[in-house]
Amino acid sequence: MKPLSGTTSAASRQTMSEGGFKLRSGKKDVQIRHLVAVITEKQNPRLIWVLGIYDTALYFGRTRVDLRTQVERRPVGGPRDGASIQVKTSPTADSITQLPESSLPTSFRKKRASSSYWRPKLHQAYHAVQNSNYDKGLPVVEPFVMGHFESRKPANCKPLLHKECMENWTEKEHPTEDTGPLLRAPPEQRLDGGPRDDGSFQFESSASDNSTSKQDESSLPTNFGKSHVSSSNRRFKHQSYPEHMVGFRSSGSGRDLPMVETFDICLSGRRKSSKYKPSLTEKNNGNKLEHCIIETGQMLRPGMVLLKSYVTLSKQVNIVKKCQELGLGPGGFYQPGYQDGAKLRLQMMCLGKRWDPQTKYEERLQNDYCEPPGIPNDFSLLVKKALEDSHALIMERDGARNVEDILPGMSPDICIVNFYTTNGRLGLHQDRDESPQSLDRGLPVVSISIGDSAEFLYGDKRNYDKAEKVLLESGDVLIFGGKSRQIFHGVKSIIPNSAPPGLLRKANIRPGRLNLTFRQF
Numbered sequence: 350m351k352p353l354s355g356t357t358s359a360a361s362r363q364t365m366s367e368g369g370f371k372l373r374s375g376k377k378d379v380q381i382r383h384l385v386a387v388i389t390e391k392q393n394p395r396l397i398w399v400l401g402i403y404d405t406a407l408y409f410g411r412t413r414v415d416l417r418t419q420v421e422r423r424p425v426g427g428p429r430d431g432a433s434i435q436v437k438t439s440p441t442a443d444s445i446t447q448l449p450e451s452s453l454p455t456s457f458r459k460k461r462a463s464s465s466y467w468r469p470k471l472h473q474a475y476h477a478v479q480n481s482n483y484d485k486g487l488p489v490v491e492p493f494v495m496g497h498f499e500s501r502k503p504a505n506c507k508p509l510l511h512k513e514c515m516e517n518w519t520e521k522e523h524p525t526e527d528t529g530p531l532l533r534a535p536p537e538q539r540l541d542g543g544p545r546d547d548g549s550f551q552f553e554s555s556a557s558d559n560s561t562s563k564q565d566e567s568s569l570p571t572n573f574g575k576s577h578v579s580s581s582n583r584r585f586k587h588q589s590y591p592e593h594m595v596g597f598r599s600s601g602s603g604r605d606l607p608m609v610e611t612f613d614i615c616l617s618g619r620r621k622s623s624k625y626k627p628s629l630t631e632k633n634n635g636n637k638l639e640h641c642i643i644e645t646g647q648m649l650r651p652g653m654v655l656l657k658s659y660v661t662l663s664k665q666v667n668i669v670k671k672c673q674e675l676g677l678g679p680g681g682f683y684q685p686g687y688q689d690g691a692k693l694r695l696q697m698m699c700l701g702k703r704w705d706p707q708t709k710y711e712e713r714l715q716n717d718y719c720e721p722p723g724i725p726n727d728f729s730l731l732v733k734k735a736l737e738d739s740h741a742l743i744m745e746r747d748g749a750r751n752v753e754d755i756l757p758g759m760s761p762d763i764c765i766v767n768f769y770t771t772n773g774r775l776g777l778h779q780d781r782d783e784s785p786q787s788l789d790r791g792l793p794v795v796s797i798s799i800g801d802s803a804e805f806l807y808g809d810k811r812n813y814d815k816a817e818k819v820l821l822e823s824g825d826v827l828i829f830g831g832k833s834r835q836i837f838h839g840v841k842s843i844i845p846n847s848a849p850p851g852l853l854r855k856a857n858i859r860p861g862r863l864n865l866t867f868r869q870f
């Protein structure tokens with residue numbers, strides 16, 4: 350997710366103090382009084398629109414809604430019905446009559462109602478409003494879901510009754526040219542020849558095999574679990590948010606830092622299948638010792654080991670909970686992407702050091718300027734134990750005397766945590782941004798899978814047809830080091846509904862897959 354890169358320039362602050370909000374965007378100024386809403390699409394609940402209030406009306410493309418009479422107010426904290434409109438007027442809505450409607454720029458009212466036109470402006474508006482309110486000691490306006498909207502807005506300009514708004518905004522209309530630049534692949538990068546059902550595209554880098562590091566993904570619909578940054582307190586609160594709620598976290602203590610969308614890897618509320626009774630095996634799995642890896646471990650290649658069902662259920666639950674907590678905090682999950690707008694089809698968070706497909710390793714990432722959270726000690730211990738057990742396996746299977754020649758040990762100082770929703774994936778790539786020494790020594794990547802299973806591909810070349818496939822299930826640990834350190838690998842697909850029921854029940858992880866890859870820089 351790119352930062353919501355609005356500005357809080359002196360000019361915009363000044364304008365705000367006159368009672369309005371002026372955003373310079375290209376040659377035009379857009380005036381917005383307060384941010385009031387975020388709108389998501391029905392099938393594809395990514396953040397697409399942020400609305401502003403100006404005067405007593407709310408503008409959405411060409412639609413004008415009179416706030417005084419026609420907008421329903423509902424408490425913001427409650428559960429969302431996906432098809433309803435939910436509006437919360439700004440805390441300072443009482444003063445919104447100060448600005449005459451006539452001063453609204455024509456462009457704001459009449460400009461073509463396309464998401465590619467409005468979206469960047471409204472994102473800017475959102476960010477600027479937040480910062481401005483913050484500067485003025487006003488509550489930071491809470492973003493919230495305002496029903497579902499299918500790309501095209503109603504064409505009429507007349508004020509709409511609330512009921513009409515709702516019907517129009519929930520109506521199924523087919524997107525045309527209007528997917529917006531952030532979602533469109535440059536033609537030469539498009540891999541699968543067209544839009545996916547969710548309106549996004551898959552990209553593939555045109556880089557040659559040997560120059561390819563992890564960089565070939567696409568735009569993931571961001572069904573974020575979300576909430577808002579507390580108005581009076583910008584410090585992080587870790588909490589669970591309703592599925593598909595849009596939320597933002599402040600990216601640090603500096604007030605001009607961007608707000609970043611949050612992603613909750615867990616669902617809030619109870620799952621429907623509450624009648625589910627755990628099997629005895631499942632109950633035991635929470636407590637029993639790791640399987641005997643001599644029986645369950647597999648050597649896929651020299652230096653490449655798969656430890657099936659290695660992580661117990663209770664440890665998986667702990668990992669999910671820890672990642673949820675860290676993922677909602679500073680330096681937490683975000684959707685990485687590239688300058689041209691292409692996005693990876695996953696959410697990512699880094700522990701220990703930060704890595705991003707565009708910037709590679711760096712102290713702080715540009716999306717939120719946060720330092721990464723540290724790697725929790727119990728994660729590191731688990732990795733070390735998995736390596737030791739792999740060594741035992743290699744010794745047993747190969748009779749190798751110096752197992753470290755085949756699979757070197759390592760102490761992880763970086764962990765890249767990925768969350769794939771069920772339509773997530775990751776193209777074939779090599780992990781080779783670690784230090785030359787680390788790569789030369791073949792210090793392994795240790796990968797832990799939790800949640801839904803993944804079809805994992807690996808091979809010598811970046812060639813999907815020749816790649817081998819292995820199923821990575823919840824609790825599996827895959828290790829690739831030594832001669833296999835720089836294999837090409839990727840995630841072909843996530844298998845829906847394949848996560849262990851006990852994990853769903855105890856950790857309430859959302860549909861999808863959590864993967865942690867540990868490395869030593």
Ligand SMILES: O=C(O)CCC(=O)C(=O)O
Binds near residue numbers: 563805838839
């Ligand atoms: O999700 C996976 O199994 C692989 C992740 C990966 O390759 C990476 O983060 O570099």
Ligand SMILES: [Fe+2]
Binds near residue numbers: 778779780866
């Ligand atoms: Fe990788």
